[in-house]
Amino acid sequence: MFRVSRSRFQVLLEDIGASEIRFYQKKKNLDVDEQASLEAKLLLPIKTLAYGVPPHTFIDYFQMSPEHVHQVDGLFGSLDCSHTIWKNCPKAWAGSYTGKPGSPSIILEAVVDYHMFFWHASYGYTGNIGDLNILAQSPLLERMVDGSFHTLENEASVVPFKIGDQEFTKCFFVTDGIYPKFSRFVKGVKEPITEEEKKYTAWQEGARKDVERAFGVLKCTWQFLDRPILKLKLSEVAMRTTCYIILHNMLTADRVMGDPRARYVPCASLVLSGSPMLPKY
CATH class of the missing domain: 3.30.420 (Nucleotidyltransferase; domain 5)
Known part of the structure; x- marks a missing residue:
């Protein structure tokens, strides 16, 4: 999900779907049969934010350094x-x-x-x-x-x-x-x-x-x-x-x-x- 875990994406999907933000609500009385799904509406801005490029671009490689605990209180x-x-x-x-x-x-x-x-x-x-x-x-x-x-x-x-x-x-x-x-x-x-x-x-x-x-x-x-x-x-x-x-x-x-x-x-x-x-x- 463009570096967002599936469980986190599901949480975002549920919370935004329950919100009253007009962009994410399903529009009524439209002449077209199909509309962009909620998943697509959420994935598009996440992908754009992630790569800083047009939405058609798709490159997904990322490697995170290992954690290290410093063993000092405070x-x-x-x-x-x-x-x-x-x-x-x-x-x-x-x-x-x-x-x-x-x-x-x-x-x-x-x-x-x-x-x-x-x-x-x-x-x-x-x-x-x-x-x-x-x-x-x-x-x-x-x-x-x-x-x-x-x-x-x-x-x-x-x-x-x-x-x-x-x-x-x-x-x-x-x-x-x-x-x-x-x-x-x-x-x-x-x-x-x-x-x-x-x-x-x-x-x-x-x-x-x-x-x-x-x-x-x-x-x-x-x-x-x-x-x-x-x-x-x-x-x-x-x-x-x-x-x-x-x-x-x-x-x-x-x-x-x-x-x-x-x-x-x-x-x-x-x-x-x-x-x-x-x-x-």
């Missing part, structure tokens, strides 16, 4: 940013949106766990600003500062947790070296010397690949994000990107949980395998 996810090229950026905005890629681009900030599930996504930043400036404008930092993020941690009972003999009251994110020295941000040692520093930095760099892998999978699955964006209106681009991330999370939940109706739980696969070390979320 790790909420990996934080980073990714650019998408905006080919049809209005000329008046081109200067503001031209940055690292050399062409106008739009930036996505995201926090992703080891299953590649997007816990946080903030999109629409101009391509000429760096990760630090994006963080300063991010709703993620705002929730950290006003205490609402810590409130959610307490409500979810993911804190406190222990690493060795030391107790911590805040979950943390793995980031690259450009991010500030916040208590929640765990970065690698720039020039590791001792064996402990080398081992820690190797672990940190391995854990941080989660977000890079998620960006790659997201763009490979929904190729609209991996090709120069032709849409002119930023609001339409943002709505499409939001749609892709929601669909990506649905597929991730299906893969981890095995049931499209089940709520996503990051440690579910570990529970099924009987692993003694479960990351707390």
Whole structure:
């Protein structure tokens, strides 16, 4: 079903069929005998979103990297940013949106766990600003500062947790070296010397690949994000990107949980395998 599992497609089919959206309703009093089925009406936009090409194109090859559990409590996810090229950026905005890629681009900030599930996504930043400036404008930092993020941690009972003999009251994110020295941000040692520093930095760099892998999978699955964006209106681009991330999370939940109706739980696969070390979320 164009990278959507059959069980997830069936759920979408049932929910959309029960909705009152006019496009998906069977039209009455038409002179023609046949109409497009609900399945066809749903498959067409999914295929277009998946490949970013005309509906007649059909290429369906995709390989996902294996999962890796990092075996450390308190790790909420990996934080980073990714650019998408905006080919049809209005000329008046081109200067503001031209940055690292050399062409106008739009930036996505995201926090992703080891299953590649997007816990946080903030999109629409101009391509000429760096990760630090994006963080300063991010709703993620705002929730950290006003205490609402810590409130959610307490409500979810993911804190406190222990690493060795030391107790911590805040979950943390793995980031690259450009991010500030916040208590929640765990970065690698720039020039590791001792064996402990080398081992820690190797672990940190391995854990941080989660977000890079998620960006790659997201763009490979929904190729609209991996090709120069032709849409002119930023609001339409943002709505499409939001749609892709929601669909990506649905597929991730299906893969981890095995049931499209089940709520996503990051440690579910570990529970099924009987692993003694479960990351707390």
